[in-house]
Amino acid sequence: MKRISIDPITRLEGHGKIEIFLDEQGNVANAYFQVPELRGFEAFCVGRMAEDMPNITNRICGVCPEAHHLASTKALDQLFGLTPPPAARKLRELLYMAFFVTDHTTHFYALGGPDFIIGPDAPSTERNILGVIRKVGLDIGKQVIACRARNHAVIKKLGGRAIHPAAGLPGGWSQPLSEAGRKEIEQAARENIDFALFTLKIFHDIVLKNPAYLELVTSDLYLHRTYYMGTVDPVDRVNFYDGMIRVVDPEGEEFVKYTPADYYQHLAERVEPWTYLKFPYLKKVGWQGLTDGAKSGLYVASPLSRLNVADGMATPKAQEHYEELFATFAPGYTTKGRRKPIHHRLATHWARLIELLYAAEHMLALATDPEITSPEVRLISSGVKNREGVGSVEAPRGTLTHHYTTDANGVLTKVNMIVGTTNNYGPMAMSIKRAAEKLIQGGKIIEKGLLNRVEMAFRLYDPCLSCATHALPGEGPMEVVIRDANGLVVRTITRGRQP
C-alpha cells in the first residue's frame, strides 16, 4: 500500500496534516485529515474563576477571539442570571459586526479568493494576494488593508484591545460608547457597506461571468449532501450574535430547532486515536463515519450552512444577494415551501460575501441606534445564581458553544466547548477525501491540479488560522511525498518555494 503525506498543509489552525493511502490498483483506499495539536482548555479551565473566562478563552483563537469572548460572556450572563442592559447587548453586537467584516474580507482577498480571481490552475507564484492586487488593481489592495485597519480600530475602541478584547462582563460591557466614538464607527460602517457591495461586484465580474469558474463552483467535485446548522432570529433569518440553533436535513426540511443551552441533547463527539480534534455529529442521526447523506450525522456550520438553514437575511441589500445566490444554484423548494439547501461547497465563498454585506449593514443600524450611547451598560451581581451557563454565537467558521458548570463560589468545575471550525472537521475530512479520490486514480497523479485542488477542499471552510495569513503575500508551498509500503520515498512533488 502506498502512502501520500501532505505534511503539514497550510493555512489552517495548528499543524494540519493529510495522509492518503492508495490500494494496489493505485486508487485511494483512505484519506485522513489529522490535527496534531492540543492545548486542552476544557481541562485546565477547571478551577478558574468563571468571570475570568472571557479573557482566558479568547486565547483559544487569536483569529476569532471576539467570538470566544462573546460566547463566554453570554455563558456568564446565564451563570449570574443577568440580562444585560440593551446598550450592552448592542455594543457587543456592534463589535461583533466589525469583526465579521474584517474577517470575511480578508478571507476573500487573501485566502479563498485567489483560487478564483487568479484561477485554480494558474502558476502558484501568481495565485496569492499579490496576484489578486495585480489583477484587480493596487488601489483595491490598499482598500483591503484599510478595511482591516478600520475595523480593528473599531474593535479596539469598543473592546479595549484589537486582538483579545477585554470588555465582556456578566450582565454587560465594561464601558459605554461616547457620541464621538459612535460617529467614527458610523463612518466605518458606511465605508464597510460600500466595500462589501464592491467586493460582491468583483465576485460577479471575475467569478460568475467566467464560464469556467462558474462550472467549477457548480460542479460535483466539492458537492456533499449533509445536514446544515446555523443560528436564526425569531423570524428565522441569519443572526450571528443570538437566537435559536436550527438544523435542516439534506432535503431542506427542518430537522430540529433548539435553544443553545440544549446543545448536548443534539450533538455528540467522536474520538479517534489518530487526531487530537474530536468529530461532532448529530446525536439523533448517529455516527456513520466520514460519509454524507441523510443517514450520516455529519453536519456543516459555515457561511453557506447559515444561509441554508435561514429563511433569509435581516438586511435589505444582503437579502437581494441571498435571492440571487439561490436563483443561481436553483436548489428548488421543499413541500413546505422553504428553499432546499445548496450542497455545492464552493458556494461558501459567495455566501461569505453576502454575510459580509449583512454584517456591514447591521453594523450601520447598530451604530445609528439612539440607544447605543446609553451610559447604562452593566449590572452588578453578588455571585452566581445558576450553576450552569451556556453561551453561543455564530463564529465566522461555525456555531460556537461554551458550557460552564461552577460551584457556589463561581469557580468552574466543568467546561465543555464545541468550537466553530471543529463542527466542520468531519465534512472537511470528507471533502479532502473526495478531492483526493477524484484526482488520484489508477495510481496516476494529476500533478498540476492535485495540490491546489486538495487545498481548496479545506480552504473553502476557512479553517481557523487562515486569517493569520491575510495581509501577507505568498502562496502556500506544499510537498506531496509518496512512500511505498515500507515508508521509502518513491516520488516527491513540490510546489512553491524551493529550499
Added chain:
Amino acid sequence: MPDKPKIAMYWGASCGGCEIALVNLHEKILEVDGAFDLYFCPCLLDTKTKDIEALADGELAITFFNGAIRTEENQAMARLLRQKSQTLIAFGSCAHEGCIPGLGNLIPSTAFFNEIYLDNLTVDNPDRVVPSHLAQVPEGPLGVPKFLPQVRTLAQVTEVDYFLPGCPPESSQIWQAIGALTAPQGPPPKGAMVGAGDSTVCAECRRQRTDKKVRRFYRNYEIIPNPTDCLLEQGLLCLGIATSQGCGGLCPEVNMPCIGCYGPPAGRLDQGAAMTGALGSILDLGDIKGISEEELHGRIDQALDAIPDYVGAFYKFSLADSILGGREK
C-alpha cells in the same frame, strides 16, 4: 539585487493572535516584506521541516517563535530553528512565559485526556479511545505528536536571544522591536526584552493612585469602578503593578483590571511573587500591633477570600516560567 536577509515566523502551541498582530502592522507589513525575505512560515510558505534542515546553520537571520512547547513536535521544531537562526526571538507571551496554555501545568497530563476525551458531556466514547503517538489505522501507523507532561517556554528548551512580551505583542511594539533589532548601532544586548518598557503598566495607566489601602478585594462583577481612580485601590485585582510596561495600559483604559499579559516587569523573575509583594503594601489589615501571628494570618486570609483561584489570578500568563513552574516535571 543582493539577497534580502531571511526571516522566519513559526508557531508552537499558540492561538494565531501573534500572526494577526504581525499582520496588523497594516501597510507597514509591505515594508517588512521589502526589507526581508520571509522564508519560512507555516501559515504562508513552505512548511516542510526538511527544507529548514537543509539550511546551513545560522542561515536564517531572525526567527520569531510564538507559541508554547506542548508537544514533542513543538520542542523539536524549536531546537531545529535555534540551530538554523542567528537570532531567535521568543515572540509573545506563550513562547516567553507559557501564557494561558501554561495553566495546563496545574494538572497532570492524564487529566487532559480524561476531561477532553473520556469524562465529557458530549463525547460518545464507549471504547475509551484517546489520541496517541502510537495510533494505528488499518492502513498503517498514524500517530499524533506526543503530548509532553508539562508546558515549557521556549527558553526552557533552547537558547533564546530576545524576548518580545505580550498576549499578543502590540503591533506598535512589534514595529519598535524590528527597529531595535536592525538598528545601525547594533542590536540590544543578548537576553534583553524588546518591545517593552522598563517600568510597569502603572506607568502608562491614566488612572490616579493615592496610596489608598483596601480592606477587601472584589470580583469584577461585584462593583462598577469609577473611571478615574486606580483599580487596585478600588479593590479590583489589577495586575498592572506587577506587569511589564508595553501595552499602553489598554485594559484599565476600558475599566477592566490588567490581567498581566506582558509578564513580570524588568528585573522581576516571578510575576505572582511580585503581585503578592505588592498586596502586602496595599492591604488594610487594621491595627496589627500586638496581635498573634495566627490572627494576622486570619486577617490576611479574610482580605484575600475574594480570590478563590490565586494561581489563575496571579499567574494567568506566567505560570510555566514562574518559580512554581507546575505540578508535573
